[in-house]
Amino acid sequence: MAISLTERRQIENEMIFRRINEKVGADLDTLDAMHIEDGNRHLVRDDDIELHFQCECSDENCNARIPIKLSIYKQIHINRDSFIVKLKHQVKSIEDVVLSEANYSVVKKKHSTPEPNDILKVTTIDNSMH
Numbered sequence: 014m015a016i017s018l019t020e021r022r023q024i025e026n027e028m029i030f031r032r033i034n035e036k037v038g039a040d041l042d043t044l045d046a047m048h049i050e051d052g053n054r055h056l057v058r059d060d061d062i063e064l065h066f067q068c069e070c071s072d073e074n075c076n077a078r079i080p081i082k083l084s085i086y087k088q089i090h091i092n093r094d095s096f097i098v099k100l101k102h103q104v105k106s107i108e109d110v111v112l113s114e115a116n117y118s119v120v121k122k123k124h125s126t127p128e129p130n131d132i133l134k135v136t137t138i139d140n141s142m143h
């Protein structure tokens with residue numbers, strides 16, 4: 014099913030927000046690896062620290078923060094179609110809420126689009142619809 018440019022843009026915004034959040038997690042992992050390497054295992058953080066992640070909704074101007082434990086954040090994003098947004102920040106036309114917690118919702122994309130970085134690469138076009 015084709016999606017509009019607006020919808021595609023919205024999905025891309027979410028992916029960009031998610032990438033920022035994942036970089037935070039990855040940087041912390043790098044820091045831990047350094048501590049282990051230096052023999053400072055006691056400096057390794059508890060994986061369940063609560064971080065204030067950027068809301069991953071489709072509004073590029075949204076700067077809401079969602080306090081969520083890193084371990085939970087990682088678990089949700091094992092599914093690459095899932096994004097964490099503040100309550101009511103979901104956009105019906107592009108996503109469905111699959112889980113609602115006290116201060117955030119997990120939404121699942123109705124359409125999958127390539128991650129923004131992959132757009133310039135050659136993609137396989139499905140011609141079965143034509």
Ligand SMILES: [Zn+2]
Binds near residue numbers: 071075077098099102
């Ligand atoms: Zn938002």
